[in-house]
Amino acid sequence: MDWLLDPLSYEFMRQALMAGVLIGILCPIVGTYLIVQRMAMLGDVISHAILPGLAIANFLNLPLLTGAFISGIFSTFVTTWIRMQSKVKVDTAMAITFSSFFALGVALLTSLRTRLDLQHLLFGDILSITPAEVREIALITIGVLLAVKVFFKELLFFTFDRLGAEAVGLPVNAINFGLMAAITLTIIASIKMVGVILVVALMVSPAAAAYLLTNELHWMMAAGSGVGVLSCMIGMYISYYFNTPSGPAIALTLFASFLLALLFSPSQGILTRNGKAPAEKARGKSKA
Numbered sequence: 001m002d003w004l005l006d007p008l009s010y011e012f013m014r015q016a017l018m019a020g021v022l023i024g025i026l027c028p029i030v031g032t033y034l035i036v037q038r039m040a041m042l043g044d045v046i047s048h049a050i051l052p053g054l055a056i057a058n059f060l061n062l063p064l065l066t067g068a069f070i071s072g073i074f075s076t077f078v079t080t081w082i083r084m085q086s087k088v089k090v091d092t093a094m095a096i097t098f099s100s101f102f103a104l105g106v107a108l109l110t111s112l113r114t115r116l117d118l119q120h121l122l123f124g125d126i127l128s129i130t131p132a133e134v135r136e137i138a139l140i141t142i143g144v145l146l147a148v149k150v151f152f153k154e155l156l157f158f159t160f161d162r163l164g165a166e167a168v169g170l171p172v173n174a175i176n177f178g179l180m181a182a183i184t185l186t187i188i189a190s191i192k193m194v195g196v197i198l199v200v201a202l203m204v205s206p207a208a209a210a211y212l213l214t215n216e217l218h219w220m221m222a223a224g225s226g227v228g229v230l231s232c233m234i235g236m237y238i239s240y241y242f243n244t245p246s247g248p249a250i251a252l253t254l255f256a257s258f259l260l261a262l263l264f265s266p267s268q269g270i271l272t273r274n275g276k277a278p279a280e281k282a283r284g285k286s287k288a
Contacts, residue, residue, distance in 0.1 A: 007240045016126045016246070019134050020232035023190050023202060026141045028210065028224030029148060030186045031203035033179060035211055036159050036220075041091065042076070044200040045098045046180075047187045049075030051105020051121065051196065058114040065136070065188060072184035073177075075101050124195035124247035126236070133192055140189040144182045155179065156217060193232075194247035205254035206231065209261035212268040227257050 007013040034040045050068040057067025075097050082093040109118050117125075148155065157165045158175045166172045183203075190199045210224035235250030242249075263271050 003241070004237075007237065012127050012129075013236070013240065015129050015131060015134050016236055017233065019126060019129050019137055019193055020236055020250075021229055022134075022137050022141045023193050024206075024229035024232040025225045026144060026186055027190055027199075027202040028206035028228040029221045030144065030182055031207035032210070032217065032221050032224055033155065033159055034183070034203060035207045036217065039090075040200070040204045040208075041094050041098075042079075043183060043187065043203045045079060045094045045101075046072045046075055046184055047191070047196045047199045048098050048105070049101035050184070050188065050191070052101060052108055054116060054121065055105055055108035055112055055114050058116050059108075059112040068188045068191075069181075069184055071101070072187065073180060076180045076184075120195070121191065122195045122197050123245060124191065124193050124198065126193040126246045127239075129192055137189045137192075140185050144185055147178065147182060151175070151178070152218075159217075194250055198247050198251045201251040201254050202228065202232075205251075205258045209258040212261045212265040215267075227261075228254075231257050 008017075031040075031043065034043055050072045053067035053069070053071025053074075054064055055067075056062075056071075057064050060067075078101075079090070079093045079097045082088055082096060083090050088096075106118070108114075109116060109121075120128075154165070154170055154175055157168075157170060158172060158179075162172060165175070186203065187196075187199050190202050193199075194202060206224040206228035207220065209227050210220045210222075214220045214223050231253040232250055235253040236246060238244060238253065239246040239249040261269070263269050266272055
C-alpha cells in the first residue's frame with residue numbers, strides 16, 4: 001500500500017488530488033449535455049476562446065475568472081451570430097470562432113507581456129495548484145451542480161425537445177444562456193488542471209464512456225463522474241511515478257477508459273456486440 005500512500009505525504013499532491021476529484025465530478029456532468037446535444041466541439045471552442053479574456057484581465061489587473069467568463073460567453077454569441085446570419089453550418093461557425101479567438105489570445109498574451117505562462121495555459125499544471133485555487137474550483141463545482149439539480153427537468157426538456165420546451169412556455173433563451181455559462185465556468189475551473197487544449201477530454205471522454213454504458217441521463221451523469229474521478233486519480237499517480245506531465249497523463253487515462261467502454265459495454269461494446277450476434281442467430285434458428 002506504500003505506493004498508494006506515499007504521494008499523499010506531499011502537500012502539492014493532496015491539493016492536486018482534491019482538485020482532480022472535484023473536476024472529475026463536474027466536467028462529465030456538464031459534458032453530458034454536450035454529448036446528448038451533439039455539441040461536443042463547443043467545449044473546445046469555449047476553452048480556446050477564454051484566452052483573450054485571460055490576457056486582458058491580467059493586463060488590467062482584473063479577476064481572471066471575470067475576463068475568462070466574459071470571453072467564453074462572447075464566443076458562444078459569435079458562433080450563434082455567424083450561424084444565424086449566414087448559411088454557414090454550426091460546425092463551420094465553431095471552427096471560425098475557435099481559431100480566431102485562440103489566435104487573438106496568443107497574440108494578446110505575447111504583445112501585452114502578461115505574467116501568465118502560455119505553456120501552463122495550454123497544457124495545465126495541476127501540481128502547482130494552490131489551496132485558494134482548490135477552493136475556487138470547489139465553489140464553481142458546488143454552484144454548477146446545484147443549478148443542474150434545481151433546473152434538471154427544464155434542462156432535460158430543453159436538451160431533448162427544444163421546440164416543445166418553447167411551445168410550453170419555458171424560457172429557452174435563458175436556459176441556453178445558463179447552460180453556456182455552466183460550460184464556461186466548468187472549463188475555467190478545469191484549465192489549471194489540464195489546460196485549454198486537453199480540457200475537452202475531461203468534459204467529453206467520461207461522458208461518452210457513460211453514454212455507451214447507460215440509457216438514462218441521470219445515470220449517464222453518475223457513471224461519467226465515476227469514470228472522470230477514477231481517471232483523474234490514475235492519471236495523477238501515473239504522472240507522479242513516471243514523471244510525465246499531469247495533463248496528458250489524465251487525458252490518456254480518459255481515452256483508455258473510453259476505449260474499455262467501447263470494447264466491453266454490455267449493450268454497445270464492440271466485443272460483446274460481436275459475441276451476441278452468433279448467439280442470437282442460433283436462437284433464431286432453433287425457434288425456426
